[in-house]
Amino acid sequence: MATAFRQPSRRQFVVAVLLAILGFGVVTQMRSYEVNDTYAGYGQQALIDVLNGLAGTTQRAETELARLEETRSRLQSDTSAEQAATEQARTEIDTLEILAGVVPVSGPGIRITITEVTGQVDIDSLLDTVQEMRTAFAEAMQMNGQVRIVASTSFEDGVGGIYVDGTLLEPPYVIDVIGDPATLNGGMVFPEGPSEQLKNDGAAVVVEELQSLDIEAVTSPKRTEFAEPGGTP
Amino acid sequence: MIAALGLLVGILLGLVFQPDVPLSLEPYLPIAVVAALDAVFGGLRAYLDGIFDDKVFVVSFLSNVFIAASIVYLGDQLGVGGQLTTGVIVVLGIRIFSNVAAIRRHLFHA
Numbered sequence A: 001m002a003t004a005f006r007q008p009s010r011r012q013f014v015v016a017v018l019l020a021i022l023g024f025g026v027v028t029q030m031r032s033y034e035v036n037d038t039y040a041g042y043g044q045q046a047l048i049d050v051l052n053g054l055a056g057t058t059q060r061a062e063t064e065l066a067r068l069e070e071t072r073s074r075l076q077s078d079t080s081a082e083q084a085a086t087e088q089a090r091t092e093i094d095t096l097e098i099l100a101g102v103v104p105v106s107g108p109g110i111r112i113t114i115t116e117v118t119g120q121v122d123i124d125s126l127l128d129t130v131q132e133m134r135t136a137f138a139e140a141m142q143m144n145g146q147v148r149i150v151a152s153t154s155f156e157d158g159v160g161g162i163y164v165d166g167t168l169l170e171p172p173y174v175i176d177v178i179g180d181p182a183t184l185n186g187g188m189v190f191p192e193g194p195s196e197q198l199k200n201d202g203a204a205v206v207v208e209e210l211q212s213l214d215i216e217a218v219t220s221p222k223r224t225e226f227a228e229p230g231g232t233p
Numbered sequence B: 001m002i003a004a005l006g007l008l009v010g011i012l013l014g015l016v017f018q019p020d021v022p023l024s025l026e027p028y029l030p031i032a033v034v035a036a037l038d039a040v041f042g043g044l045r046a047y048l049d050g051i052f053d054d055k056v057f058v059v060s061f062l063s064n065v066f067i068a069a070s071i072v073y074l075g076d077q078l079g080v081g082g083q084l085t086t087g088v089i090v091v092l093g094i095r096i097f098s099n100v101a102a103i104r105r106h107l108f109h110a
Helices: A002-006 A010-035 A044-100 A123-135 A181-189 A194-200 B002-017 B028-049 B054-078 B081-108
Strands: A105-116 A140-143 A147-149 A155-158 A161-164 A167-169 A173-178 A203-215
Touching: A010 B002, A010 B028, A010 B054, A105 A123, A105 A181, A123 A155, A123 A173, A123 A181, A123 A194, A140 A203, A173 A203, A181 A194, A181 A203, A194 A203, B028 B054, B028 B081, B054 B081
Parallel strands: none
Antiparallel strands: A105 A173, A105 A203, A140 A147, A140 A173, A155 A161, A161 A167
């Protein structure tokens, strides 16, 4: 071996040169294969096959895309329908809450102040007043700023006043009513109406039409014992 | 020893220069490399057999490369380049395997 290094024979030299060419070629090929695109080494037929495969894939992807778009539009319309339903339900809830008297409300209306002057106000007169207000499309009522008057509100005679829903209210009675002020006022003052009736009891009645009125008193919804929702609305 | 040195020098040259393969030669270079590998293993086997001859080696190396490239070129012209390339690779691979088997028998006696 040592002699081979000192005096390289012709054959060793030739082999070395050829092997150098081989190494060069191998490295070059590896490098170009790495650099090149995946399809560079493909023949015509292989490329056509790849292209066909791609076309099929594209078609499948487009079908999938169309299907997904359809699903999306269906979901979108579902969502908007649901939103409309939610909106409607919310409006209904607002209305029902006002009617049930569980939320404070504000709006135009009238304030009826009943002051006892010469005699005690009869409970029937008060009930008639409330009833007339309901007839005149009252949307919310409260008495003395303490009791909300709703569908189930009860009136009872008490000592020195009346019990409204179990709360003793003493004169002067102040009834706040939200609704159209003119209509409500008309409901008070017609001949032999509540105003006259109350005056006959010996009370002074003052009706103010207000552009804005706050009803703060609320009632808590009671669980019904006997009535159950039934039938189809 | 000098032969191994030559191989190393060739690899280093390839790494240093990083040459671009001309587009027209691109299909032939891998085939040429495999054909050259075949010639090298054949030469190694002959060396171990004690019948190595540098002239034979040079001729077989060059002719292997040339014939392999020619076959692929012909295949490309005929429109069966891919298939012929595969065929050439298969044949050369078989030859390389048989040469390596002979070398293995020399080295390990097994």
